Amino acid sequence: KYMNEFRGELKDAEVALFYFKGVTLDSSGRNLLMASNAAPGRPIEQSAISLDEIADLMNAKQANVLLVDAALARANSGLSPTMARMRDRSRFMVAFANMPGKLTRSDVESPFAELLASYLVGNDLTSADLGRKLRQDVFERTRGSQLPWVRSDLGAVRLAALPATVQTPGVSEI
Numbered sequence: 001k002y003m004n005e006f007r008g009e010l011k012d013a014e015v016a017l018f019y020f021k022g023v024t025l026d027s028s029g030r031n032l033l034m035a036s037n038a039a040p041g042r043p044i045e046q047s048a049i050s051l052d053e054i055a056d057l058m059n060a061k062q063a064n065v066l067l068v069d070a071a072l073a074r075a076n077s078g079l080s081p082t083m084a085r086m087r088d089r090s091r092f093m094v095a096f097a098n099m100p101g102k103l104t105r106s107d108v109e110s111p112f113a114e115l116l117a118s119y120l121v122g123n124d125l126t127s128a129d130l131g132r133k134l135r136q137d138v139f140e141r142t143r144g145s146q147l148p149w150v151r152s153d154l155g156a157v158r159l160a161a162l163p164a165t166v167q168t169p170g171v172s173e174i
Contacts, residue, residue, distance in 0.1 A: 003049070003053075003054075003057070006018075006054075006057060007057050010057060010058060010059065010060065012061075013060040013061070014060055014061050014062050014063075015060050015062055015063045015064075015065070016058040016059075016060035016063070016064045016065070017064075017065045017067070018054055018058065018065070018066050018067070019067045019068075019069075020033050020051075020067070020068050020069070021068075021069040021113055022034060022069075022070075023038075023070070024051075024068065024070040024082075024083055025044075025048065026082050026083060026084040026100075026101075027044070029084045030050050030051075030052065030084065031050065031051035031052070031068070031083055031084050031086065032044065032048035032049070032050060032051070033048060033049050033050075033051055033054075033068075034047055034048050035047050035048065035049075051066070051068065051086065052086065052087075054066070055086070055089060055092070055094075058092075060091065061091075062091065062157065063091055063092075063093065063127065063154050063157050063159075064089070064091055064092045064093070065092075065093045065094075065095075065127070065159075066086075066092065066093070066094045066095070067095050067116065068083065068094075068095070068096050068097065069097040069110060069112045069113050069116075070082075070083055070096065070097055070098065082098075082100065082101050082102060083096045083098070083100050083101075083149070084100055084101075085100045085149075086151070088151065088153065089153075090153065091153065091154065092151075092152065092153060092154070093127045093130075093131065093150070093151070093152035093153075093154050094149075094150070094151050094152070095130075095131060095134055095148055095149065095150045095151075096148060096149040096150075097110050097112035097138070097146065097148055098110075098146050098147065098148065098149065099147050099148075099149045100149055102146075102147075110138070110142075110146060111137075111138055111141040111142065112134070112138055112146075112148060115133070115134060115137050115138060115141070116134065119133055119134070120159065124158060124159070125158070125159050126154075126155070126156045126157060126158055126159070127152050127154035127155065127156075127157050127159060128152065128154070128155060128156065130159060131150035131152055134148045134150060135147060135148050135150055
């Protein structure tokens with residue numbers, strides 16, 4: 001249901017942004033985003049969606065931005081609670097809260113979302129600036145235990161500042 005709504009929102013979009021905060025798993029190199037209501041014992045296909053499937057829907061004319069703030073999950077039967085690298089895509093910026101293959105911090109909340117929000121509100125950054133700031137500031141704030149992974153071919157594409165209060169239509173949990 002939410003994927004169909006997302007697909008509809010993307011029609012003729014100039015810019016597409018997808019943000020996910022939650023449990024992720026690496027299943028043989030495929031990044032899976034777990035549903036917030038995933039039940040133990042349910043087949044993985046009923047409880048998760050592939051990040052590549054989401055990226056495949058995104059085809060904005062100027063820029064596509066995928067942001068994933070992965071939470072720690074338990075590994076079980078071949079699934080890793082880390083993120084796998086994603087293939088390069090045209091007109092994309094992809095940022096993970098931590099490097100592929102590294103566990104997200106479990107001792108305290110990751111500062112990724114807080115810092116990301118502070119950069120996007122009231123600032124007019126390029127995608128390159130955003131990536132640099134995320135990597136540097138998260139690394140410093142976590143005293144080197146977390147280093148975001150950022151890949152982008154957007155270069156100097158400007159990410160217009162959001163107003164201080166933003167109404168976000170179509171925001172849903174998967």
